[in-house]
């Protein structure tokens with residue numbers, strides 16, 4: 001396994017006259033290494049230094065070349081390994097030392113990934129950046145759970161929402177409820193009660209199908225299904241773990257027929273009933 005403990009990333013001092021390296025800002029997708037794009041794989045292979053986030057799975061980390069130092073710069077809830085501003089500076093510093101960097105993020109860098117902020121900082125410092133899109137959790141996890149984001153006659157659209165904000169959460173619940181289409185909440189597990197209360201108060205039926213997708217696209221993926229009105233109770237009863245995505249909308253019921261990925265057991269609201277798994 002890649003060692004990330006003691007890494008001499010300061011081996012090249014910053015100096016004038018050194019041609020700055022470039023930064024690949026890479027989305028690693030939701031966890032399955034087979035979902036890395038070819039561009040992502042090339043960036044991982046060509047980088048002098050890899051800086052990766054908490055959501056970059058162990059099996060993706062196992063693809064890092066042994067010769068390449070890799071630095072964990074992830075943020076877990078309430079446990080920031082490195083503040084975002086310091087991380088932005090670090091990227092500039094290391095690129096200015098002439099290192100080519102692979103900045104690897106879970107999912108897609110531009111979807112709730114602060115990729116835009118890092119790119120702004122790099123551009124302001126005149127560092128060359130190449131953005132490599134990744135499969136965002138909403139796309140990857142729902143596909144692996146057999147839940148289409150849109151489906152003719154069922155849902156004509158889809159909205160991605162973050163349930164977490166550094167300062168105040170500013171969501172127009174009425175607008176969301178009135179869309180009558182698929183809603184996907186990132187970072188929503190600890191906010192499940194609020195999400196369900198707000199959406200029901202804004203007019204969505206408590207019986208609207210809803211699901212947690214836990215550890216999507218990983219061997220231990222689990223889908224826990226139920227109704228919007230009981231999201232918090234469902235999370236508690238089934239001990240849903242992070243990372244988890246919340247999907248709200250009638251498309252959730254299509255998993256009855258479309259479920260295909262044989263991760264961990266998928267469960268419906270009754271608790272233990274297995275959803276049909278075609279590839280099991």
Ligand code: SAH
Nearest residue numbers: 107108111113136137186187216243244245
């Ligand atoms: N940039 C990422 C999202 C980062 S926000 C992307 O595009 O996917 C982190 C949130 O994404 C988690 O709290 C969770 O809600 C969701 N998430 C990311 N990967 C996930 C996975 N493999 N399974 C379930 N949810 C995931």
